[in-house]
Amino acid sequence: MESVKQTRAHVARLDLGAEQVAVLDGQAHTARVPWNLLHEYFTFRQGRFATLKDCDAAIRQARREIDWMGQLPAQAAQAVLKTYRQAWANFLNPDHLATRPTFKGRLRTRLAVDVPQARDLQIKRVNRRWGAVNLPKVGRVRFRWTKDLPGLTRGGPAGRITGARLVKDAHGWQIVFRTQTLIAPRSAVHPGHTVGIDRGITVALALSDGTMREHRPWLTGGEKEHLRRLEKTSARRRTARPKKTRPSGRERRTYDQIARLRAKAKRRAVDWQHRTTTELAGTFAVIKVENLSIANMVRSAKGTIEAPGRNVAQKAGLNRSISGEAWGRTVTLLEYKSAGRGGQVVKVPAAGTSQTCHRCGHREATNRDGTKFACRNPDCGWVGHADTNAAINIKNAVGTPVSGRGDLGVTRSAKRQPPRAA
Structure with a gap:
């Protein structure tokens, strides 16, 4: 029997400097622009949906006309189109509970950048704890090596890296490797009860x-108490702030904590x-x-x-x-x-x-x-x-x-x- 391809994701924490964080933040905010343009073009174009060719042409035109969109790598901009159409497919699939794709706002959107081509990554293991990866327009970056990646270590799992996605959460930037391994199909069911x-x-x-x-x-108990105090502080500052005004630096830092x-x-x-x-x-x-x-x-x-x-x-x-x-x-x-x-x-x-x-x-x-x-x-x-x-x-x-x-x-x-x- 032929082997079956198994796709999995592996998340690793990135070790970035202040300048590299600023570059990735800029790329992620720029990635929202083609998404919002696609959503407007896709759903409001003369009352009918646009084709894939039209959407691709719209992204290329936007990159030519808007200078600052050049900070987003071209492959990442094209990946936005794929992600957007997949969002529609998930919404229309009855097996998913995905919501309808909408416009992405600056403050409520999770920052993310795609690296769709694995050859751009050039992953190497530095030592037992760290690995290194190339990120477009960012440079060489270290990441925490907690698990052997397929096709990169001797004696490790057979397979390959097909791409990656950079995602930012409350603790900073992390990289999500898309891995693909070949597994032999099982000839018998699980022997358990x-x-x-x-x-x-x-x-x-x-x-x-x-x-x-x-x-x-x-x-822990201390962490719960700290969280309770922070939530009380944020509520007090939010109540004292005049309506329709932006949060102060202190309030934003409290939200980050x-x-x-x-x-x-x-x-x-x-x-x-x-x-x-x-x-x-x-x-x-x-x-x-x-x-x-x-x-x-x-x-x-x-x-x-x-x-x-x-x-x-x-x-x-x-x-x-x-x-x-x-x-x-x-x-x-x-x-x-x-x-x-x-x-x-x-x-x-x-x-x-x-x-x-x-x-x-x-x-x-x-x-x-x-x-x-x-x-x-x-x-x-x-x-x-x-x-x-x-x-x-x-x-x-x-x-x-x-x-x-x-x-x-x-x-x-x-x-x-x-x-x-x-």
Whole structure:
């Protein structure tokens, strides 16, 4: 059987000087211009969509007429067109929850620059901790070497680097390498057992075998207190600032400190999710999870003027806790990791899993009291952890496979392309 190409991303932190940061910031802000031009040209051109050829010509004309657009490399400008059309394809694809592409504002847009051609990177390993990469119009830059890249190290994974994307977050600039490796197709399914997983807040992941996967708070007590003080300071300064005026330097620095703390919490959460899902995907052949509508679960309880909601503050706190656990990202990681190991992920209906006794099937709302489950059926009377009971119900339920190998998986619909010109 022929090998299969596997595409993955590897993120590494860049070590940049002040001048290099300024150059990348300028390139990223310049990259917003072709995006906004494309959006205007694509959606408002005489009431019909523009063709790919017309969009490409519009970008070339803009680079000729606007001098400062020259600071953005030509290949990065062309990559904006590809990214823009992919955004439309994701929006029109029913398997994605992507929003409709819109104009990019200076303050609310994440800064990013594409390096679509791998030959421009010239990646080399400097020592055990650092590597070096060429960035167009920036120069030679060091990056943290935390994982062997395919095709670059002796004895490392076979494959190649197909490109990269530079992204800026609260901690600075990072590079996302696009890697491609060849893997042999699996001839057999995963040899492990089936497990049901209940996602929660008190217990992050409860398994049907009675074990649990828990984590410490994403921020320490001191970090939480620091974040609380910063949020109070930002609210006070925002209230004191006259309306329709720009934030002062102090206020912006406070926002930057808040963003760094929140980014630190997210980094820790993603790291825990990656390590945990890798362990689960390697242990179990079939992983069953609830088919939750998380977007509906975290909606506000404010209601309307005619019908105001109740317990709004408590619901807001619950929404923050659910969002902090990132249940959807956990399932997404499990899907591709299980599929790569010959396993599968199955989504089952969520109704009644936490109120039904797995032993006798008696369903009653009073069966559950917090984390304790006590069956009210006098002929049963099973008592145990509520999340474990829900996980067993999830394991025993019949659902729909969403990822896997061969006949075990569900073939997702092909991505639809943006509408063509009339």
